[in-house]
Amino acid sequence: MGTRDCQHISSESSPAIGEAGTTGEWRDSFPVIDPEKCLPVRQKKPSCFLCWLYCPEAVISRTIPIQINMEYCKGCGICTQVCPAHAITMVLEEEFYPNETD
Amino acid sequence: MILKNKKMAKKTSTWILDGNHAAAQGVKLSRVQVVAAYPITPQSPVTETLSEFVERGELDAEYIAVESEHSALAVCTSASIVGARTFTATSAHGLAYMHEMLHWAAGARLPVVLACVNRAMGAPWNVLNDQQDSISQRDTGWIQIYARNNQEIIDSIIQAYKIAESVYVPVMVCYDGYVLSHTEMPVDVPAQKDVARFLPPYKPHTILDPANPKNYNLVTLANPRVNAEGVLCHGYMELRYLLQEALQNSRETIIRVGREFGELFGRSYANMFWENRLNDADVVIVAMGSLALEAIVAADMLREAGHKVGVLGLRVFRPFPKVDVIKALEKSRLVVVFDKNISYGLEGATCSEIKSALYGSSVRAVIRNFIVGLGGRDVKARELVDAVNSSLLSMKEGDLSKEYPEWICDI
Numbered sequence: 408m409g410t411r412d413c414q415h416i417s418s419e420s421s422p423a424i425g426e427a428g429t430t431g432e433w434r435d436s437f438p439v440i441d442p443e444k445c446l447p448v449r450q451k452k453p454s455c456f457l458c459w460l461y462c463p464e465a466v467i468s469r470t471i472p473i474q475i476n477m478e479y480c481k482g483c484g485i486c487t488q489v490c491p492a493h494a495i496t497m498v499l500e501e502e503f504y505p506n507e508t509d
Numbered sequence: 510m511i512l513k514n515k516k517m518a519k520k521t522s523t524w525i526l527d528g529n530h531a532a533a534q535g536v537k538l539s540r541v542q543v544v545a546a547y548p549i550t551p552q553s554p555v556t557e558t559l560s561e562f563v564e565r566g567e568l569d570a571e572y573i574a575v576e577s578e579h580s581a582l583a584v585c586t587s588a589s590i591v592g593a594r595t596f597t598a599t600s601a602h603g604l605a606y607m608h609e610m611l612h613w614a615a616g617a618r619l620p621v622v623l624a625c626v627n628r629a630m631g632a633p634w635n636v637l638n639d640q641q642d643s644i645s646q647r648d649t650g651w652i653q654i655y656a657r658n659n660q661e662i663i664d665s666i667i668q669a670y671k672i673a674e675s676v677y678v679p680v681m682v683c684y685d686g687y688v689l690s691h692t693e694m695p696v697d698v699p700a701q702k703d704v705a706r707f708l709p710p711y712k713p714h715t716i717l718d719p720a721n722p723k724n725y726n727l728v729t730l731a732n733p734r735v736n737a738e739g740v741l742c743h744g745y746m747e748l749r750y751l752l753q754e755a756l757q758n759s760r761e762t763i764i765r766v767g768r769e770f771g772e773l774f775g776r777s778y779a780n781m782f783w784e785n786r787l788n789d790a791d792v793v794i795v796a797m798g799s800l801a802l803e804a805i806v807a808a809d810m811l812r813e814a815g816h817k818v819g820v821l822g823l824r825v826f827r828p829f830p831k832v833d834v835i836k837a838l839e840k841s842r843l844v845v846v847f848d849k850n851i852s853y854g855l856e857g858a859t860c861s862e863i864k865s866a867l868y869g870s871s872v873r874a875v876i877r878n879f880i881v882g883l884g885g886r887d888v889k890a891r892e893l894v895d896a897v898n899s900s901l902l903s904m905k906e907g908d909l910s911k912e913y914p915e916w917i918c919d920i
Contacts, residue, residue: 410733410743416677416714416751417618418729422722423737 434482444494528689533558535666545584582610601628615650620673637885781830783822790819807893878914
């Protein structure tokens with residue numbers, strides 16, 4: 408199948424989720440949250456959420472417990488650095504999925 | 510002027526104009542909406558005249574003063590993408606400075622029209638005429654049209670908008686610096702309402718609308734990709750193919766637009782080149798721009814001496830009229846190509862294109878190339894005659910192919 412059905416004569420796109428592909432594919436390590444340490448979970452009320460605030464990809468939810476959209480998380484690790492409770496750690500993809508090859 | 514049919518324009522007037530003022534009149538009649546240009550010799554009077562038109566309210570356009578030619582074309586591409594009819598003009602180093610944006614305008618498929626007042630490239634500094642500047646931009650994806658006189662400048666600019674806006678490829682209208690830009694001659698100036706009949710408003714293929722936001726000319730990877738709506742979109746290479754296809758197919762549009770212009774204004778441009786006495790010619794002189802008219806004088810002199818000489822004056826250099834050239838040169842046994850440019854290390858660009866067009870055809874003519882008129886060196890009809898005579902002589906002596914071009918200069 409060719410691209411003739413595409414009516415564009417120059418490159419264009421519309422802003423939409425997934426327009427640029429899923430950036431999660433770029434990741435070499437991913438964040439793992441320990442809910443026992445996460446402040447909003449421990450305090451059972453909306454608080455802290457520094458990971459949500461600092462995530463440059465806006466893939467962390469402001470919920471209890473927090474959730475990370477792994478389709479788009481690039482694995483930058485900023486959340487691990489800003490978490491005052493050290494609740495988030497980065498795990499290498501290849502350690503977690505040792506049998507998968509690229 | 511004499512009316513030939515009912516469709517033809519009723520009112521035209523003859524003015525005495527130099528090439529730059531003819532270009533500016535063409536821009537004004539085309540109702541251009543955005544002008545951005547940076548002055549450079551010998552193009553400056555074009556920008557000065559247009560700024561006066563805007564200042565006096567004769568042309569309802571934004572005249573944007575810029576700090577460089579690169580910015581001038583950046584303004585034109587940006588304005589074109591949001592739906593404005595745009596114009597810029599430049600020469601030599603200004604055109605070279607625009608190089609990046611030339612690719613951008615063509616790649617984004619924007620119908621920008623640019624007047625290139627042909628001037629020699631430095632070093633050393635030289636403000637006079639040759640065609641090295643526009644020839645050096647041959648591969649940027651622009652349609653290139655060369656004018657032989659001031660009438661063709663005004664007519665070509667008006668047609669350029671119709672061509673560009675039909676095929677979504679930018680058009681460069683080239684004319685020789687000083688030889689045309691600063692030489693006055695009678696020019697038939699069409700009436701505004703007739704040009705309006707000929708040239709419909711510009712319909713952009715890119716629409717900037719806050720309610721339907723778009724990202725234009727974004728990073729585009731090598732391979733096609735499926736967008737969020739599930740459509741398989743072109744990769745970089747497919748877009749390049751489409752630009753080549755547009756130029757390949759533009760020949761038909763250029764001829765149609767030239768014919769329509771002729772029907773309305775009495776001067777037909779339904780051709781990719783001008784021909785003079787090609788019918789029975791077995792020796793053909795090929796030249797481009799004002800040199801193509803000088804060549805007619807030379808051909809007449811050679812005819813008087815008993816040679817069957819015709820002239821092929823290239824009007825459209827890109828797309829190169831391959832099929833038309835083969836047909837025009839069918840009966841020739843000698844083709845003498847005069848180039849006001851040089852592709853260093855090989856030969857004149859026009860000569861290479863002619864040879865390339867003839868490859869695989871039945872034309873078996875001997876081809877000679879002469880480099881002439883660089884940096885404003887005067888080209889006399891007598892010199893063209895001598896070049897043809899010496900080519901005929903060496904051909905007779907069995908010298909069928911020369912490795913490199915000959916130069917008409919005093920070295």
